[in-house]
Amino acid sequence: MQRLHFATVGSVDDGKSTLIGRLLYDSKSIFEDQLEHIEAVSKRRGDDYVDLSLLTDGLRAEREQSITIDVAYRYFATPKRGFIIADCPGHIQYTRNMITGASNADLAIVLVDARAGIVEQTRRHSLLVSLLGVPHLVICVNKMDLVNYDLEVFNNIRQEFENFAARLDLRDVTFLPISALAGDNVVSRSANMPWFEGSTLLHHLENIYTASDSNRIDTRFPVQYVIRPQRADNPDYRGYAGRVAGGVMRVGDEIMVMPSGLTSTITAIDSPDGPLTQAEPGQAVTILLADDLSITRGDMICRPTNRPRSSQELEAMLCWMDDAAPLQIDKIYSIKHTTKLARGKISDVLYRLDINNLHREPNIKELKFNEIGRVTLHTTSPLLFDDYHQNRTTGSFILIDESTGQTAAAGMLLSPRS
Structure with a gap:
């Protein structure tokens, strides 16, 4: 199943954790005992609603302050796609945590409070998303229920963000009006916003095209570990383990090892699931070569005609x-x-x-x-x-x-x- 790694970012209290909780809840991706637990905690705190943000705010300090401090990771799946979510903190003092959470994301969701509009942390996080090269961005104007689902409010925020982002390197930006608390346009279409003709957030996440986002041309394989098991049944085994950082590596390809400049040919590609004929970006594999070369951790395997x-x-x-x-x-x-x-x-x-x-x-x-x-x-x-x-x-x-x-x-x- 194809997997999408996305991060939620934005200013504090814009509703990031509640949005993820809503996605998990409405897609039926939480266990019954989890639901019973957050219902009990919400009732104990005097809330007249189930606080779905508790599904991701796991640290005690976070729950006591109703904020996210660390990056909270969650996984869920629909019949169309699997998802890894990084719920990033909104407070300015935890910006470094946000960078960690968004650095490997395929997509970022920037939450904007419909009442407050674009604030400093919105700008900061959007800039970081741009610098981090996240390929896809979704601007979710949240808490539309608190502004009476007003189209003008949504359009004003959209225009303000577009004016700010004109100088950023953002390739694909989508705007969605939502209410994470009420569920509007998160998993199901909202009857409260008939003026919005776009898709729901989940539909957008399920169908966004990401195959062209990774670099499949420039072969890059940073060597992490040299494997020499010295087993009796294969005493000469010598493999180079790592994660493909770019390009597609195939058995039979001619390669060059940098910085030495030595060349060889790939004879086999091993993986946890067995031998492969090719390895693609993101895959963790072990490469075997035709020649015994002096290769150490930190060396880079590439193509002779396409070097870093x-x-x-x-x-x-x-x-x-x-x-x-x-x-x-x-x-x-x-x-x-x-x-x-x-x-x-x-x-x-x-x-x-x-x-x-x-x-x-x-x-x-x-x-x-x-x-x-x-x-x-x-x-x-x-x-x-x-x-x-x-x-x-x-x-x-x-x-x-x-x-x-x-x-x-x-x-x-x-x-x-x-």
Whole structure:
């Protein structure tokens, strides 16, 4: 069954957890004991309705404050499709959690409160969705029941978002008026909004086309582990395990190993389900080659005529995630890029991005918590990478503060500015 990984984002209290609860409830994807539990909790808190957000707000601190702190993951399926949901936090201090939840998503749902309209966190999360290269975006104008299902309210929010997003790299944007609490246009069409002729949210999620979103041209296979089981029945087995980051790898393909430049041919592809004739983006497999080559973790298998870029001088968009210390120019950080661990430093901040108006602010010497900017990065050894917009795996990295072990930033590698 085809699977869609989507994230819900937006400002705090816009109804993200309630929306997911509604999807699970109306699609009959929750167990009876789960329903009984949230009914009891809702009654104990004095609510006159079943609080469906409790299906995803799993931490005690979240339930006590009625907010989402960590990224909550849920799975459900319909006859048409399976879904992995990442319910991302809305508070500004948990933006880094939101980045984690949305980084691998095929689609993002941005919740907007119909009463409040577009707010700072809506802009921030939409910008991050754009930077993270999420292919599809759904703007759900929620709580339409609290504005009497007014078409003008919906149209005004749509226009405001379109004006803001004109400078963002958003390829596919859909607008839906919904009420997660009442269920309008979530799974079933709303009789309260006859003016809306589009599909329901679930119908949209079931039918959105994602096959062309992954890069199936540029073969990229970061080696994670060299497998040498040394079993008596196959003493010479030597496989290279990892996850296909791009392209389609087939038995018989000629390959090149970077950075050595050595070439060979794929003789077999093993998987947890047995031998394969080909491996596609996202699949975890083990590659066997015709030749015994010196290959280690962090090497990249590609095609001889289609290789990743290799450089120690890079440019990137950086989302600073460390709330304890700002970015420091020339400080040495650990860099986690695909399966490779390197070291490097930020040599310059080219500009900081203003979240509200997308203006570029030059002459910046540091980035603080939740700030976003374009930087130049110098590494101690070359990184094998692609532009992030071509490959979200080989074009992304994280910075780690070596003194604390904490993730300091998430970065997206870009082509140098001309």
